[in-house]
Amino acid sequence: MGKFITFEGIDGAGKSTHIAFVADYIKQRGVELVSSREPGGTPLGEKLREIVLHETMDLETEALLVFASRREHLAQVIEPALKRGAWVISDRFTDSTFAYQGGGRGMSLAKLEALEQWVHPALQPDLTLLFDVPLEVARARLDATRDLDKFEQEKADFFAATRTEYLRRAAQFPQRFRVIDSTQSIAAIQQQIAAILDACF
Ligand SMILES: Nc1ncnc2c1ncn2[C@@H]1O[C@H](COP(=O)(O)OP(=O)(O)O)[C@@H](O)[C@H]1O
Numbered sequence: 436m437g438k439f440i441t442f443e444g445i446d447g448a449g450k451s452t453h454i455a456f457v458a459d460y461i462k463q464r465g466v467e468l469v470s471s472r473e474p475g476g477t478p479l480g481e482k483l484r485e486i487v488l489h490e491t492m493d494l495e496t497e498a499l500l501v502f503a504s505r506r507e508h509l510a511q512v513i514e515p516a517l518k519r520g521a522w523v524i525s526d527r528f529t530d531s532t533f534a535y536q537g538g539g540r541g542m543s544l545a546k547l548e549a550l551e552q553w554v555h556p557a558l559q560p561d562l563t564l565l566f567d568v569p570l571e572v573a574r575a576r577l578d579a580t581r582d583l584d585k586f587e588q589e590k591a592d593f594f595a596a597t598r599t600e601y602l603r604r605a606a607q608f609p610q611r612f613r614v615i616d617s618t619q620s621i622a623a624i625q626q627q628i629a630a631i632l633d634a635c636f
C-alpha cells in the first residue's frame with residue numbers, strides 16, 4: 436500500500452503554495468505520486484466542484500455533494516493508486532467537510548461522521564498537514580491575490596469556526612495530524628515539512 440497525505444487549512448493559509456514542494460520531494464525518492472484535490476480529482480468531481488463553489492444551496496445538499504465527489508475520487512483515483520503502491524497527495528479531504536460544513540456552517544458533526552463512515556469506513560490519511568494561521572493573516576493573503584469563490588467570501592466568524600473545528604480534529608487525531616504554523620516564512624515551513632516527510636519513508 437502507498438501513503439495518503441492530505442493538505443488542510445482555511446483559505447489563504449498557504450496550502451497550495453506547498454503542494455508542489457511536497458510533490459517534488461516525494462518524487463525525488465523515486466516513488467510514484469498522484470497529486471489531486473477536493474472537491475474534484477475526477478471529471479465528475481470537477482463538475483461537482485464548480486457547482487459547490489459557485490451555487491447557493493441547502494447545507495445538507497452541500498455536504499452530500501462534497502461526499503459524492505469524494506466517493507468518486509476514492510473509487511477512481513485514491514483507492515487504485517494506493518493499492519498499486521503509489522503515494523497520493525490531496526489538496527483537502529474529509530477534514531475540510533468537518534471544518535467548513537460542520538464548523539463554519541454548523542452542520543451536525545454526527546451526520547458528517549455517518550457520511551464519513553459510509554463513504555470511507557476503512558480509510559484515513561496516513562498524514563494530514565494542517566496549515567494554521569490567524570484569520571487576519573489568511574484574509575490579507577487572499578485579498579492580495581485572487582477573485583474569491585463562495586467560501587472565500589464568508590465573514591470572519593465563519594473562518595473562526597472553521598479554524599476551531601480543524602484544531603479540534605487535530606487534537607482528536609494527533610497520530611496523523613501535523614499542525615504547521617503558517618505565519619512562518621515559506622522557507623521555514625518547507626524545512627519543517629521536509630523533516631515530517633523524512634519520517635514517513
Ligand atoms: N508562509 C507564507 N508567507 C507569506 N506569504 C505566503 C505564505 N504562504 C503562502 N503565502 C501567499 O499567500 C497567498 C495564498 O496562499 P495559497 O497557498 O494560495 O493559500 P491556500 O491554498 O491555503 O488558500 C499566496 O499569494 C501565497 O504566495
Ligand SMILES: Cc1cn([C@H]2C[C@H](O)[C@@H](COP(=O)(O)OP(=O)(O)O)O2)c(=O)[nH]c1=O
Pocket residue numbers: 446451473474488501526527528529531532533535536584586587
Ligand atoms: C473538500 C471541501 C472543500 N470545501 C471548500 C473549502 C474551500 O473554500 C473550497 C475549495 O477551495 P480550495 O481547495 O481552497 O481551492 P482554491 O485554492 O482554488 O481556492 O471548497 C468545503 O467547503 N468542503 C469540503 O469538503
